[in-house]
Amino acid sequence: MPLNPLEVVRLIEDNMKRYGFPFPIPADAIYSWAKPLGLPARGSPMLYTGALYQLMPYIASIVESLAKIEGSSVSVMALRVSRFLPGFLTGLVVKPRGEFQVYSESILRSIVKLLKTSGVNVAYPYEGDLYSGVLLYDLGLDELFREQALKVYKALKERGATTVITVDPHTTHILRSIYPRYIDGFDLEVKSYLEVLAESGFKPGYSIHRDVVIHDPCLYARFENIVDQPRNLLASIGVKYLEPRRTRRMTYCCGGPIEGLAPKMAKAIASSRLKELVEKSKSIVTLCPICYSNLKAVAGDDIEIIDIALLLSGEKS
């Protein structure tokens, strides 16, 4: 039975008001990955993750719970009850997927390393690395989104950011193209780390000779015009990238944006896309943690899905 979308939206709204995140997550789980790196807490350019990579291990486990509810015959009722008993759903989601958490954190550390190699030293806001509110915007919770956007903007500004470097397509898009519509006088320069690396003349001094198929995320390809940069970066270290049938500006969605609202549909979309990617290679490069998580959920063990940061930094070769 399908989930009632409005009930899921209300759950996210409740969580947001309660925890400052769309799903319950311990505050230090957002920035603990950065502690060993000794990055300054003020300055510019400022690396801002918007917590998406860190949230994905939690979201993956919540989606699993939602999929179970969706698969049962009591879905709409169960979710209705959850509004009065918030523990019912939130209790299910406390545990993030451990291996996924390790993976996400290693990606973030790789990104810092890649930037450093290219001569870009970033500051990091630690507890100011707030959630960007991207899901609130996508779900039409405009007032809550506006409040969150103002909080993020303030946190970045008061830590001295003039340029913000983002790490995923959703946060890049929301900061660069949506925040200016909600915040008067928004004046941060926003760049994805892939753009920063491409502009800095990324030359890591090693090569990785292998074939992969590239899966463009929708927001980079269609909304932020980040299409050639990842390709040039891969080519610069000798990676041969193959193009799936639907690619670049006409790339095909991984299903991720509706994984919490209609897990079954999201899986069907992910499977269609995976099939198309695998026709070219069993090694798939993703540029977005949501794509990674959704494709991974439907891929067999013989298929490797690699985040571009790990490939570029030579950690997965």
Next chain:
Amino acid sequence: MTLKLDSLRALDEIYKALDDNILQAALSRASYNNQVKVTEILASRPEIASLAIEVREIKRRSIMKLEELIDQAISSLKAAKANPYYASSVEDARSIIGRIVGSNKLVILSKSMAAAELDLRSYLESQGNEVWETDLGEFLIQLEGVKPMHTIAPAVHMTREKALILLKGKLKIDVKEDTIESIANTAREFLRSKIIRADIGITGANALAADTGTIVTVENESNIRLVSSIPPVTIAIVPIDKIVPTLLDAVKVAIIQAAYAGLYPPTYINIVTGPSSTADIEQTRVYGAQGPKELHVILLDNGRLNAKSNPLLGEQLYCIRCGRCSFECPVWVHTANYWGGPVYGGPMGIIWTAITIDPIEAGKLAYLCLQCGRCDESCPVGIRLSYILRYLKTIAISGSMSKL
């Protein structure tokens, strides 16, 4: 009899569709074939993409001065000896058409989403008329008793096996071979017997030229030609968003609609200005030659002028109904028009449902939208469908039309 949308019930239908393997295979094949066809058309004929940009501008300007164009179209239709009517609502349109048709008539329809918006077939049947769809896909839909599953390919979910069962079961006609040709032939023979005797023919329109009152339709089956020329009385239902300034503009709209639907060159473009006539005797014009003696044109509003005042919903009025957004949508390819409303479906369909039926219920269905933007990228007239769908979500969650 009023068409309504219950989003939770629609979600149940969508989930049933997800489990229907035959439907899933049919949709996946149809969307793949359509994507390949449109890509080929655009790659081999660069003039199409430039014309699409021109059509985008024509539509933008037309909607901006829509009220003015409506008045001009009404005068031009009268000058062409057609009978124009303005219908504000579904009820208005039904009662106007009901008065023209009366009862105990044989009525033939060419596939028209505007007629579906009026649930016209059921309405006319309830008035004691015999009513037949003449487009093959729509005819099969009529026999099956479901809604059109795509705006230009209503029977996109249909297999030859299912079509055979419908023809045999509902019409008691024995189809000689189980080939698609044989099915098409059987339908042709059956429908010909109706077309030739029909009292009334009802079509939609791809565009209406305000300067001449000309109705332009584009098709490949030739059924619109027959429906608009054989019966003595014809009716065209024209949603007001289809009015453009000139006849040349109207033809451009039809060409772009066909190309982006994957049908190029189109087999037929029909241009109809008023009823048929002859001036062969004494150069004196009389109406009713081989074509109809009477042409009635229903200008259908049904929420459109209201939508125009909203900057985002108003953009949907540029839509030329090519249905490309559906074929390109990762969600639609798993749901067909079950994701939509009682009439329309897919990205453009959810928005048309919001305009013509219920923005809040449509907004609840918009929650299945990925915001992936393939529809925005594909739309020949540049409608920002994913932005409008997100806006519909804000309406659904707040329970009211929020300020933009």
